[in-house]
Amino acid sequence: MEYDEMDEPVLLTSNGRRKRRLPQNSSRYKAKENRYSGNDLVASVACTHNSSWCRAVTLNESDLLYIKQQLFFTNDKVKQDAILLSHMEAMPCKRRRQQVEAEEKRRHRDVSIKYAVLKEDKTKVPVCHASFLSIFCVKKDRVQSIAKYWLENGKARPENRGGAREIEEQTAKKDMVRKHIQSFNCRASHYARRGAPGRKFLPSDLSVAKMHQLFLEQNHQQVSYSLYWSIFVYDFNLAFGHPAKDVCSSCVKFRIAINDPDLTAEEKRNKILLYTLHRRRARQFYDTLNDVGDTFTVCFDIMENLVLPRSAICQTYYSRQVYFYVFGVVRHRGRGEPQSRNEINLYTWLEYENSKDSNIVASALHHYFTSVARVDLRQCQSLRLFSDSCYGQNKNINVLSMLFALRSQLYPQLNITYFFPIRGHSFLPADRVFGRIEQDIRKHTTILLPEEYNNILLKHGTVYQYGKEWQCYDFKEAAARFTTTQRSFKISEARVLQISGDKLGLKPAFAGEFCQHSVLKRGKKWFQFKPAPLPDVNCVKEAKRTDVLKLLSELGAPKAVQEFYEKVLASDGGKDIEQDLEDE
Known part of the structure; x- marks a missing residue:
């Protein structure tokens, strides 16, 4: 399980982890009512x-x-x-x-x-x-x-059934238990869970039994485990997470340093201050992300590579497979807002169709901004972009050139601001979509064809298949012709970028003022920026092709499927061949 690395206070919820049983639905209550x-x-x-x-x-x-x-x-x-x-x-x-x-x-x-x-x-x-x-x-x-x-x-008989009355004493005990549970910190899951919306996760080394034992040691009150457990599940929407993975290296480094027994009190205090400052910077990114207002906010990222063919047999783990790529573009409405399927756009392509680089990312974004979001962007004054800081895909001059040209040619009134998170704290709304997709994929033990992945993705958003709804353009070559090679800034140091004219605004931190830099060559204009279409590129090497065909044979795949892979892995893209297989 992965987290956004931000501690949150535990809060009482109207809908706990378990639903309370209604007494009027019990057979005993119905018998009494009938009596x-x-x-x-x-x-x-x-x-x-x-x-x-x-x-x-x-x-x-x-x-x-x-x-x-x-x-x-x-x-x-x-x-x-x-x-x-x-x-x-x-x-x-x-x-x-x-x-x-x-x-x-x-x-x-x-x-x-x-x-x-x-x-x-x-x-x-x-x-x-x-x-x-x-x-x-x-x-x-x-x-x-x-x-x-x-x-x-001298009065009517009251209700004396039910034994001794201990409501006031029990109420006081329950309040103490609730306060004790609220003294812990929890975190939101990196991936939103369909079956448990709003659930937060306590540290993995805790359990209800340990929390109950801590309560007894701290309060010296005789509260039964069953009472503590019932309050935990009925009044709170909490669970216990697994040890986090893919976490921030700086956070891990600070935690190890703080727990070093050889540190002096002054050194430990300085480490804690640096750690707090680092976490505040990370929190500022999420606060900015959720402060949507009247802006058009978009988050995008590339999903972890999916593989073809997918199978549960042991040979699959030792065999090379063809990669199925998914690039997600999600419109973010703010904290707590549901992710509508209509606002989730998934761009797919395969390893034998094109590579995974900045050209493909810029092309997918260009398709989204010029067709999918065109009507909304014409009515907005501000476009905000959020992605991780991967230099080979998102954070480069090729994507920025596409955004400059997009504003100049289609949306001259648009103010574009591009935000990058602190490294290790880049858990975006797009990742939550990917989490739901991965949960759905786990239900399928065997996936042989790309169309099977596309059918799964259609349940979560709108799917655009490469070569059918969109294609790749050579933004890298066009950017080299239009932008200067000698620059007065480093994109790698940027935390926020701004495009509001021909100059690029840059901030190395979320706070402060923008420094303006020129990126356009003399004599060039962004309305002249028109990248050429890129031909399909088969990135599958011969060794992988051999492994894939061998694996299909061991899986006992149908002959038509094996012939499909033989053709596409030996061709320059195979889109027509895939259509021929569907016709068969």
């Missing part, structure tokens, strides 16, 4: 009395339904008990008559209850015990316990 809903119960009269103490026979169906709804308008048992109590008049027993001779069978009731119900016309009707139970569809033990509690305490 106190009264949906399957039918109100009825259970007696034939017609006297002053029970007039239940005067109730009709409409009255029975109305009386039942008074109780079951809520599913809360405590509220239902209070409603039942309002229809009862409980008092202690005043007289006991011996109706049963055997003493062991005698009932010693302490409560005497009178019952009455409220009809639809708001009149009270006295009823007997049996009809009261059948009308409200309740059991006698529930009614007796309600009346007995009221006589003893």
